[in-house]
Amino acid sequence: MALIKCPECGAQVSELARACPNCGYAFGAVTVEGADEKKGVIQGVVVNDINMTFSSMVSFMIKWALATIPAAIILAGIFFFLTGFFAWLMARM
Numbered sequence: 001m002a003l004i005k006c007p008e009c010g011a012q013v014s015e016l017a018r019a020c021p022n023c024g025y026a027f028g029a030v031t032v033e034g035a036d037e038k039k040g041v042i043q044g045v046v047v048n049d050i051n052m053t054f055s056s057m058v059s060f061m062i063k064w065a066l067a068t069i070p071a072a073i074i075l076a077g078i079f080f081f082l083t084g085f086f087a088w089l090m091a092r093m
């Protein structure tokens with residue numbers, strides 16, 4: 001059982017106590033609410049981050065695929081042109 005410090009009077013109080021026995025400050029409910037809010041914020045940020053990363057990754061892959069198709073056609077054209085050119089050179093030699 002851990003001890004926490006009362007924010008009102010600074011006394012060492014059991015974490016299971018809902019109020020400080022020294023000054024009567026009710027910190028239990030406030031601490032739980034704060035923790036839940038922090039968890040919600042963290043989860044929301046994580047979920048938003050995953051969604052943004054996934055959608056940006058999909059759009060990046062689509063753009064990459066669209067940019068790759070003409071590049072692949074050009075590269076294939078150059079490749080076949082060079083192989084045909086060298087085949088024509090070899091045939092002449």
Ligand SMILES: [Zn+2]
Nearest residue numbers: 006009020023
């Ligand atoms: Zn206190």
